[in-house]
Amino acid sequence: MKLTLLNSTLKADFDIIEKEMELAIQSDMELLRNASVQLLKAGGKRIRPVFVLLSAKFGSYNIHTIKNTAVALELIHMASLVHDDVIDDAQLRRGQPTINHLWNDRIAMYTGDYILARSLEYMTNIQNALAHQILSNAIIEVCMGEIDQIKDKYRFNQNIKDYLRRIKRKTALLIAVSCELGAVSAGADERTHRKLYKFGYFVGMSYQIIDDILDFTGSEKELGKPAGEDLRQGNITLPVLYALRNEKLRPSILKVNEHTSKEDMIDIISVIKNSGAIEQAYSVSRMYLKKAINVLDDLPPIKAKKILRDIALYIGKRKY
Amino acid sequence: MKLTLLNSTLKADFDIIEKEMELAIQSDMELLRNASVQLLKAGGKRIRPVFVLLSAKFGSYNIHTIKNTAVALELIHMASLVHDDVIDDAQLRRGQPTINHLWNDRIAMYTGDYILARSLEYMTNIQNALAHQILSNAIIEVCMGEIDQIKDKYRFNQNIKDYLRRIKRKTALLIAVSCELGAVSAGADERTHRKLYKFGYFVGMSYQIIDDILDFTGSEKELGKPAGEDLRQGNITLPVLYALRNEKLRPSILKVNEHTSKEDMIDIISVIKNSGAIEQAYSVSRMYLKKAINVLDDLPPIKAKKILRDIALYIGKRKY
Numbered sequence: 001m002k003l004t005l006l007n008s009t010l011k012a013d014f015d016i017i018e019k020e021m022e023l024a025i026q027s028d029m030e031l032l033r034n035a036s037v038q039l040l041k042a043g044g045k046r047i048r049p050v051f052v053l054l055s056a057k058f059g060s061y062n063i064h065t066i067k068n069t070a071v072a073l074e075l076i077h078m079a080s081l082v083h084d085d086v087i088d089d090a091q092l093r094r095g096q097p098t099i100n101h102l103w104n105d106r107i108a109m110y111t112g113d114y115i116l117a118r119s120l121e122y123m124t125n126i127q128n129a130l131a132h133q134i135l136s137n138a139i140i141e142v143c144m145g146e147i148d149q150i151k152d153k154y155r156f157n158q159n160i161k162d163y164l165r166r167i168k169r170k171t172a173l174l175i176a177v178s179c180e181l182g183a184v185s186a187g188a189d190e191r192t193h194r195k196l197y198k199f200g201y202f203v204g205m206s207y208q209i210i211d212d213i214l215d216f217t218g219s220e221k222e223l224g225k226p227a228g229e230d231l232r233q234g235n236i237t238l239p240v241l242y243a244l245r246n247e248k249l250r251p252s253i254l255k256v257n258e259h260t261s262k263e264d265m266i267d268i269i270s271v272i273k274n275s276g277a278i279e280q281a282y283s284v285s286r287m288y289l290k291k292a293i294n295v296l297d298d299l300p301p302i303k304a305k306k307i308l309r310d311i312a313l314y315i316g317k318r319k320y
Numbered sequence: 321m322k323l324t325l326l327n328s329t330l331k332a333d334f335d336i337i338e339k340e341m342e343l344a345i346q347s348d349m350e351l352l353r354n355a356s357v358q359l360l361k362a363g364g365k366r367i368r369p370v371f372v373l374l375s376a377k378f379g380s381y382n383i384h385t386i387k388n389t390a391v392a393l394e395l396i397h398m399a400s401l402v403h404d405d406v407i408d409d410a411q412l413r414r415g416q417p418t419i420n421h422l423w424n425d426r427i428a429m430y431t432g433d434y435i436l437a438r439s440l441e442y443m444t445n446i447q448n449a450l451a452h453q454i455l456s457n458a459i460i461e462v463c464m465g466e467i468d469q470i471k472d473k474y475r476f477n478q479n480i481k482d483y484l485r486r487i488k489r490k491t492a493l494l495i496a497v498s499c500e501l502g503a504v505s506a507g508a509d510e511r512t513h514r515k516l517y518k519f520g521y522f523v524g525m526s527y528q529i530i531d532d533i534l535d536f537t538g539s540e541k542e543l544g545k546p547a548g549e550d551l552r553q554g555n556i557t558l559p560v561l562y563a564l565r566n567e568k569l570r571p572s573i574l575k576v577n578e579h580t581s582k583e584d585m586i587d588i589i590s591v592i593k594n595s596g597a598i599e600q601a602y603s604v605s606r607m608y609l610k611k612a613i614n615v616l617d618d619l620p621p622i623k624a625k626k627i628l629r630d631i632a633l634y635i636g637k638r639k640y
Contacts, residue, residue, distance in 0.1 A: 083429060087426070108429075109403060110470060113403060113467075117460045124457060130449070133444075143436060143440075144437050150352075
C-alpha cells in the first residue's frame with residue numbers, strides 16, 4: 001500500500017497497527033518467534049488493516065479498539081499465506097525465503113496454526129457477536145480456498161467461474177470482511193457495512209486479477225519470485241484461461257508442470273503476453289473496479305470515502 | 321465411549337451423529353476424501369458428541385439442531401489430532417496409520433485445515449452468537465495447546481502446573497465446551513451451562529490423566545501404539561513428572577529421546593510403574609472426577625444427569 005494515499009492521522013494510526021503486529025507474533029518459543037519475524041520481514045502491503053481503519057471511519061472510530069480487528073485480519077491473512085506456501089511448495093515470497101523453505105512443512109504448519117490462534121485471540125477483544133460470526137465465516141472460506149487451490153492445480157479444463165470462486169475465497173472475501181468488520185466493530189449501521197463489504201469484495205477481485213496478471217508482466221525483481229511461477233506451480237489464473245481459448249497456443253500451455261525449465265517458461269510467458277489474454281484479464285479487473293467505485297456512491301461523503309476511492313484506483317494501476 | 325451407558329433414544333440420535341460425520345468429511349477431492357475416511361476408520365470414542373447431546377437435554381433438546389454442534393466439536397477434535405500427529409511425527413493412532421505416515425506432513429496439514437473449515441461450517445447452522453464466541457475461544461486454546469505441546473517437548477524440568485495447563489488446552493477445554501455448547505445451543509440458562517462447562521472441564525482433566533497413565537499401563541494392543549510412546553516422543557505426562565521426583569530414577573528417565581530403543585523403553589516403563597508415580601497420578605485423576613460429580617449435584621434431576629454421572633465414573637475406571 002502506498003502510504004502517501006493516507007493522511008497524517010491515519011499514518012500515525014497505521015504505525016500503531018504495525019507495532020501491534022510485532023507484539024502479536026511474539027512468542028517465548030524461539031523457533032516460532034524466528035519464523036514469525038521472518039514473515040513480518042517479508043512485509044506485505046497491509047491492505048487489510050488499511051481497509052479496516054478506513055471503514056471504521058463510517059462509525060465511531062477509535063484506534064485502540066479497532067486495532068484489534070485490523071491486527072486479527074492481517075494475522076489470518078498471514079496464517080493463510082504460510083499454509084499456502086506449503087501447498088505450493090513455494091521457496092520465495094516477496095523476495096524472502098518461505099518458512100517451509102527455511103525450515104520445513106511441519107514448522108510452517110504449526111506457525112500458521114499459531115498465527116491463526118493469535119488472530120482469534122485478538123478478535124476476542126471485540127465485544128460484538130456479529131463480528132465473531134463474520135470472522136468465523138471468513139476463516140471457513142479461507143480454509144476452503146486453500147482446498148480449492150489444491151483441487152484446481154494443473155486442472156487446465158477449469159472454467160472462469162472456478163477461477164473467480166477461487167480468488168473470492170483466496171483474496172476478495174478477506175478484503176470484503178476487512179471493510180465489513182471495520183464498520184461493524186465501529187458500530188456503523190447495517191446498510192453501511194453491507195455496502196463496504198461489497199466495495200471490499202469488488203476491490204479484492206480486481207486486486208487479485210491484477211496480481212495474477214503481474215505474474216506474467218512483472219520482472220523477477222518486482223515480484224520477489226520468478227515470473228510465471230504461479231503457472232509453473234499449476235495455479236491456473238485468468239490470463240492463462242483466456243490464452244487456453246486460443247487453440248494454437250493451447251498445446252504449449254498444457255505442457256507446463258513443476259519441472260518446466262526457466263527457459264521454457266520464458267517462451268510460454270511471451271506466448272501468453274502476445275495472445276491478448278493480458279488485456280482481456282485487465283478488462284475484467286477494470287469491470288470489478290468500476291463496480292467498487294459505484295458502490296461508494298451511496299456512502300456518506302466523509303474523507304475516508306475519498307481515500308477508499310483513491311486506493312481502489314491505485315490498485316487498478318499498480319505495477320507490483 | 322461404552323454405548324451401553326446410553327439409553328435407546330440416545331443411541332438412535334447417536335447413529336444420526338455418526339452418519340452426519342460421514343457426510344461432513346465428504347469431499348469431491350479424492351485424496352482429501354481418502355484421508356478423512358482414514359480418520360473416521362480410526363474411530364474414537366466420540367465423547368464430545370455424547371457430552372453435547374446429554375448437556376442439550378438440560379435445555380430444549382432437538383437432535384436436528386443439536387447435531388450441528390456435536391459434529392462441529394468432534395471435527396475440531398479430529399482436526400487437532402491430525403495436526404498433533406504431524407507435530408509428534410506419530411505413525412499410529414488407535415492402531416491405524418496416521419495421515420502424515422500414510423501420505424506426508426503437507427497432506428496432513430491441509431486435511432486438518434479442511435476438517436477445521438468443515439467444523440466451522442457446521443457451526444454456522446447454530447443461530448447463537450454466544451455459541452460462536454465460545455467456539456472461537458475453544459479453537460484458540462486448541463491451537464495454543466498444540467504450541468504448548470511443541471514447547472514442552474523433552475523439557476524435563478517442567479512442573480505439574482505446565483502439565484495441567486497443557487492437558488486443559490489439549491483435552492479438558494474441548495470437553496468443557498462440548499458440555500457448555502450443548503446446553504447453550506439448546507437454550508439452557510446461564511447457570512446451567514456454566515455448571516456443565518465445569519463438569520466437562522473436570523471430567524476432561526480426569527480423562528486425560530488416565531489416558532497418560534494408560535500410556536504406561538496399557539498393552540500395545542489396547543493402546544493401538546507401543547506403550548511408553550508418549551514419553552519417547554517427549555510428551556512429559558503426570559506419571560513421568562512424579563517419577564522424576566525420585567532422584568534415583570531421574571537419570572534413566574532424562575536419557576529418553578526419540579531414538580530410545582523398544583527394549584530400553586520397556587525398562588523405563590517398569591521403573592515408572594514401580595515408583596508409585598502411577599498411583600499418585602491416579603489420585604489426581606480421582607480428585608478431578610470427584611469435583612465433576614459434585615458439580616452435577618446442583619443440576620436438575622433429569623435422566624441425562626444420571627448418564628453424565630455414569631460416564632464420569634466409567635471414565636475413572638476405564639482400562640483403554
